[in-house]
Amino acid sequence: MKIIKDQLGREITLKTQPKRIISLVPSQTELLCDLNLENELVGITKFCVHPYHLKSTKTIVGGTKKVDFDKIKALNPDFILCNKEENTYDFLPELEKIAPTYFSDITTIQDSIDFILSLGTILNRRTESQNLVEKIHFKLLNFKEFIKTKPTRKVAYFIWAKPWMVAGNETYINQMLQLNKFENIYQNMSRYPKVEINKIRYEGDPEIIILSSEPFPFKDEHAVEISTFTNRSITIFADGEMFGWHGSRLLLAFDYFKALHKKLESHF
Structure with a gap:
């Protein structure tokens, strides 16, 4: 068992290593797949369009503002990913009854990088998350040089x-x-x-x-x-x-x- 904090500062208790993940955020669904976690992903929203094939291989549990809690519960998740902007905080009481729920809060590139690294630690993908962040840093520095003039x-x-x-x-x-x-x-x-x-x-x-x-x-x-x-x-x-x-x-x-x-x- 371990205790983690999400980007809202909430403490979350994980009894086991997450193996059945639901993502209610399109960009975070894409990120999970890029961290080699597609097999652990069991539920997504109808707006999770990347990678495209997920819509035919994963269960759609609703949208980003309205979800089917019965569908979510039936998937027996052990980790649910949300976002302060994409989702509504009203979800939280119902979702927490089902599984540990992590809310990201991202308004800057640094917030995004922090989230990637945090997710890598929580979901046992440290190497993948660090490699991704290094690539982002390289492209960011390159772009800053491009935009300078x-x-x-x-x-x-x-x-x-x-x-x-x-x-x-x-x-x-x-x-x-x-x-x-x-x-x-x-x-x-x-x-x-x-x-x-x-x-x-x-x-x-x-x-x-x-x-x-x-x-x-x-x-x-x-x-x-x-x-x-x-x-x-x-x-x-x-x-x-x-x-x-x-x-x-x-x-x-x-x-x-x-x-x-x-x-x-x-x-x-």
């Missing part, structure tokens, strides 16, 4: 339409924007605020409008509507996984960001 651009990062919602401060997305030298015009607002697009010029007049691929499926019509209130800003449709997923997705994110900047160069 790029100009800072003012941006607005939209995650929802009608009501219009953006990524603000105290979010992992905002740190990804900062890393890319994108100055978030809504960084003075917390979390994911609702905004009025007819005021966007007065609230920061962004050079770039970023429409995320998740959680809302933005279309051309949304880009056109926002553009009517901006001062000739550029609108791009971005892969939300690259800006919003922590964990092993970082290995792909830095190359994606490089390609994005090269694409933007033709507009300025």
Whole structure:
């Protein structure tokens, strides 16, 4: 038996080494597989799309905001992975009745690295987690060298339409924007605020409008509507996984960001 702490500072008692894991967080599901824990994974959400084949090999227990507790209980898990942002804390009392439940809380790259290493220790994958972190560090340093000479651009990062919602401060997305030298015009607002697009010029007049691929499926019509209130800003449709997923997705994110900047160069 061992006692661990999650990223909310909660003490969790593990009576045995976890062998039946449920992940209620898409990015953490991907991370588990990249840590060679796919065989231990028994339950996922309908939004766990990486690796793609999991949907046909693992039990889907619901979404990230609403889960089927009976399905979870039937899987007889010994470890459940959640996230403060993706899931709701209301889950906790019911989940804790079923199995030890770990909540991650990630708003920075360092939080993500700490989580990877913590998971490696808890799930007996220290070597795999350390190797992954080393690769992330290498790619991060390489990207920082790449971005060093790029100009800072003012941006607005939209995650929802009608009501219009953006990524603000105290979010992992905002740190990804900062890393890319994108100055978030809504960084003075917390979390994911609702905004009025007819005021966007007065609230920061962004050079770039970023429409995320998740959680809302933005279309051309949304880009056109926002553009009517901006001062000739550029609108791009971005892969939300690259800006919003922590964990092993970082290995792909830095190359994606490089390609994005090269694409933007033709507009300025």
